[in-house]
Amino acid sequence: MFIEHLPPESHTMTALRNGMSQAELDAQADKGEPEKGRWSQEEQLLAAAVDAIRRLEWVLLCVNTEKKSKRPDPPEPMRRPGAGPRKKKAQLTKRSANTLFELLQGGAA
Structure with missing residues (x-):
């Protein structure tokens, strides 16, 4: 086609995108097909520039x-x-730290 x-x-x-429902747009986002997203390549580059400026401001x-x-x-x-949204980094809890320690000490054998 x-x-x-x-x-x-x-x-x-x-x-075509404007005629899609929110559910259809969400389904495309879940499939990870940015070429079917709402932004052009220029907008993607502009977003990258904004991210870089925000990062520089944070460093400052x-x-x-x-x-x-x-x-x-x-x-x-x-x-x-x-x-999709960024996944939060896993937090090491006391329980998972103890499990990891046991595994490192040969507890899995």
Whole structure:
């Protein structure tokens, strides 16, 4: 089909996306097909530039924060179409730390 090969920022692809329900857009995002997202390549590059500026601002704040003060959390990158939300890093609990320690000490044998 010719339509599938149109650039994502074309009028036809934009009209097709605008006609989709939120559930259909979410399903595409879950499949990880950014080429079917709502942004053009230029918008993706602009988002990358915004992320870089936010990161630089964060570094500047960290450098100028007193050592004993709490540093600000790093900025979250802008969500891109077709990409799911970032997963939180797993936290090591006492129970999982003990299990890991036992495994390292040969407890699995």
